[in-house]
Amino acid sequence: MAPPPLLRAVIMGPPGSGKGTISARIIKHFGMKHLSSGDLLRVNMQKKTEVGILAKSYIDQGRLIPDDIMTRLMLNELKGLDQYNWLLDGFPRTVAQAEALDKECQIDTVIDLDVPFETIKCRLTARWVHPTSGRVYNLEFSPPKVQGIDDVTGEPLVQRDDDKPETVTKRLQAYDAQTKPVLEYYRKKGLLKSFSGTETNKIWPHIYTFLQTKLPDVSQKDAATPRIWPSLVV
Numbered sequence: 001m002a003p004p005p006l007l008r009a010v011i012m013g014p015p016g017s018g019k020g021t022i023s024a025r026i027i028k029h030f031g032m033k034h035l036s037s038g039d040l041l042r043v044n045m046q047k048k049t050e051v052g053i054l055a056k057s058y059i060d061q062g063r064l065i066p067d068d069i070m071t072r073l074m075l076n077e078l079k080g081l082d083q084y085n086w087l088l089d090g091f092p093r094t095v096a097q098a099e100a101l102d103k104e105c106q107i108d109t110v111i112d113l114d115v116p117f118e119t120i121k122c123r124l125t126a127r128w129v130h131p132t133s134g135r136v137y138n139l140e141f142s143p144p145k146v147q148g149i150d151d152v153t154g155e156p157l158v159q160r161d162d163d164k165p166e167t168v169t170k171r172l173q174a175y176d177a178q179t180k181p182v183l184e185y186y187r188k189k190g191l192l193k194s195f196s197g198t199e200t201n202k203i204w205p206h207i208y209t210f211l212q213t214k215l216p217d218v219s220q221k222d223a224a225t226p227r228i229w230p231s232l233v234v
């Protein structure tokens with residue numbers, strides 16, 4: 001029997017809408033590979049690569065990185081994920097990027113987190129991240145076990161420079177002007193699935209139910225097998 005076709009999904013939403021938080025849950029339950037443009041750029045900035053140095057000047061101003069640079073970077077990373085179900089986070093963010101992506105592969109579904117701007121602004125000032133893994137915390141919503149420390153590695157957490165209130169406003173403006181048209185682009189293709197709300201924990205069950213129609217939940221696999229198996233083998 002031929003294996004089922006691989007799922008090509010995109011998660012979209014304004015800065016702070018919960019893309020990273022929801023992506024972590026999707027990866028855990030559905031075992032997809034996650035490629036975040038923001039995380040990739042931050043690794044490049046940390047390593048001071050050519051792309052990283054250039055990206056910093058845009059990110060610090062709350063502006064988008066030029067399409068040609070971003071598209072080359074992301075499509076190159078995607079080549080290595082050919083054999084997996086994948087979830088793109090933060091890309092495409094302009095119609096030109098969406099068109100370039102379409103030339104390379106066929107997107108199956110676009111999950112849109114429709115969270116009001118007012119909700120988001122408060123969240124971002126309380127966001128702390130572990131830069132190397134991209135793990136994200138929030139002082140109120142999902143605090144680390146020890147304040148200022150990553151739960152998994154024990155390394156220090158940092159606040160993103162671009163989470164300053166002035167930069168957040170510019171990022172939201174860039175979202176309105178450049179990224180909202182991408183939602184329309186996917187809506188016309190019949191791929192957009194919007195989830196509205198102000199709380200991730202209320203939005204997540206709907207996304208979970210939606211993805212269950214496309215992929216099996218693999219998170220319980222290891223735990224479930226021994227529970228059923230020894231009791232049956234007498």
Ligand SMILES: Nc1nc2c(ncn2[C@@H]2O[C@H](COP(=O)(O)OP(=O)(O)O)[C@@H](O)[C@H]2O)c(=O)[nH]1
Nearest residue numbers: 016017018019020021123127137138141199200
């Ligand atoms: N108060 C609150 N914070 C949330 C909720 N969902 C996510 N966050 C936090 O909001 C911030 C932005 O979420 P993140 O997943 O990084 O959003 P992204 O910018 O779209 O990737 C992080 O600090 C999250 O921990 C929520 O339902 N309520």
Ligand SMILES: Nc1ncnc2c1ncn2[C@@H]1O[C@H](COP(=O)(O)OP(=O)(O)O)[C@@H](O)[C@H]1O
Nearest residue numbers: 015016037038039059063064065070090091093
């Ligand atoms: N696809 C993209 N095109 C252009 N710039 C991007 C793209 N993805 C990320 N960036 C840049 O990186 C910054 C941080 O992105 P990201 O981590 O996705 O944050 P958020 O979703 O919280 O805005 C953006 O504000 C933008 O400057």
